[in-house]
């Protein structure tokens with residue numbers, strides 16, 4: 001019995017799919033391929049009765065499935081967005097149950113998953129409940145609302161020596177900061193970037209991609225960026 005359970009878990013796949021800001025044409029090919037590959041798509045809804053009447057995510061997913069000419073089981077995930085642990089527990093449980101049942105599952109989120117999305121609260125719980133499901137998960141990046149807004153306005157988010165700030169308008173507690181550090185000089189010593197929860201990304205998505213879960217000492221390629229994550233308890 002144990003073996004059967006293990007085999008089922010090892011073949012699982014959980015895609016955390018970024019949907020972009022609303023236009024189906026702003027979905028990535030990776031997102032469409034995830035929809036093709038999965039058996040079920042978990043779609044958040046703010047409606048207690050699990051209706052999708054007001055759900056932008058459902059609209060995008062439906063349009064994508066129509067475009068691909070495929071049908072998938074849609075699993076509603078009640079997401080009241082009250083920032084309560086219990087709600088994330090319930091949402092993670094629906095995803096875990098869906099993985100048990102369908103094996104290959106997508107969960108969708110608006111914009112990009114890295115920006116004010118619930119997915120890392122959920123992935124944290126999934127990791128605690130089932131390490132294999134977590135290891136077999138993949139986050140698919142997407143177009144953020146502010147990248148799309150910049151394109152609509154035909155105005156750059158940052159030019160030359162400007163920097164970009166993203167702020168929560170109604171923070172619940174002290175605001176912590178994640179820094180994105182771009183455009184390094186080749187040969188630079190990274191001491192000047194300070195210390196913290198760094199990741200270094202070199203040649204992302206290219207054949208010679210290197211991702212280092214810390215700060216490299218010296219920059220050797222222009223296509224290098226650093227993320228200095230806000231200090232968090234989780235995620």
Ligand SMILES: C[S@@+](CC[C@H](N)C(=O)[O-])C[C@H]1O[C@@H](n2cnc3c(N)ncnc32)[C@H](O)[C@@H]1O
Pocket residue numbers: 021022109110111112113114115116117143144145146
């Ligand atoms: C919970 S955050 C999600 C952000 C999203 N993950 C992203 O990458 O843009 C929701 C906020 O994103 C912004 N937002 C997301 N989609 C938008 C859209 N289609 N039009 C305008 N603002 C949008 C609004 O400020 C909204 O209050």
